[in-house]
Amino acid sequence: MRSLGVLYRRELGMAWGRGGGPLLACAFFACIAALLPLAIGPSPERLAAVASGSAWLALALSSLLSLERLFERDFEDGALDLIALGPASLETVSAVKCLAQWTANGLPLSIMAPVVATALGAPLSLAVITFATALIGGLGFAFVGGTGAALALGARRGGVLVAVVVLPLLAPPVIFGAGAIEAYAAGMGWQAGFAFLAAYCLAAMGLSPFAMAAAVRNALS
Template identity: 50%
Template sequence: MILAAFLALFRRDLRLALRQGGDTGLVIAFFVLTVVLFPFGVGPEPEVLARSAPGILWVAALLAALLSLDRLFLPDYEDGSLDLIALSSLPLELATLAKCAAHWVSTGVPLALISPALALILDLDPRAIATLLASLLIGTPALSLIGGVAAALTLGARRQGVLLSLLVLPLYVPPLIFGAGAVEAAALGMPPRVDLLLLGALTLAALPLCPWAAAAALRQALG
């Protein structure tokens, strides 16, 4: 019963994200454009680009994930669906988890899948490309979950978008450090295992804690 409701909400959100206005397309376009802008800023030398590629790719992915966060709860909050979700048999914690999972599948996974192509543009060491893919797949769930908390906290605030980025960016420091660290280690020919494990630990810690905090914030928003 609860599982069916969870899956129904997950499928609904995913379908909305994929069919409605191209949220996913926008996120990927933003990711690609941000990465492409960097060579204009730091110069076209391959060594410089290859050296900074892990950081550029991770920062750009992080900003792209941030871009769509305000859509996580706001449409449902405005048209009243969120009240219905809160009243349904599904606990609000699991409802936020379903929404974050749908956000991850519609933004984090496409970002990770497109990243190898951008790694080639930036001349990243080919040994690091598999690690880049793995680190984004492991780390982006944490981005969606932490972002879910911030989105729930800022629901109904004035200027939600700016507020959201102010709240979320300091909390994104640990995933950024371990994600970019793993890719950099791999690019230097060192094993990225420790960074990937720590990144996984962050995601696993966020998995139970973030939906809980986000649900508490949503209850405040719904009054």
């Protein structure tokens, strides 16, 4: 347990150290949101109608940014060898890495999500559910994204490959997350969408560590 804490703190330190990855992801998030009115026109009614959905789309794209370095850097500089010979199984290691990815990136992004949605014209009453869905969804993004990152290990220019592998898998949380907000805004039952989102994330947390560990073992051999 103590060594997992050591690994978790290292991952957090690396995410925040030099270059400030999470800030970059947040800035990217804001840039996409700023482009949206330019693309679909500034009329407030039209923007307000797509605000929550666009915030979710931007969230999914921003979550991809730092995925590449989740495993790739440790693989390139040999640190993954060292980590594989440690006290914890690769499955546990992958899960810890994804949890750190969620804390470092998912958390700041989910704080940004209601801000961006509100700036685009979504009513303030949606802020809480936007934050909650983004937070839970971010957990799924981190684990599914980690699987893509592990699969792309060793591929040259893996970043784009990660995005192509991962984006289709992010469709369900985008549907459930944006759907829950939509339903809440319309005064209908949002619990179903939210529950599906949570179920997706739980499944991702349960299954993807095995996929990640297998992909890492394959890359190391």
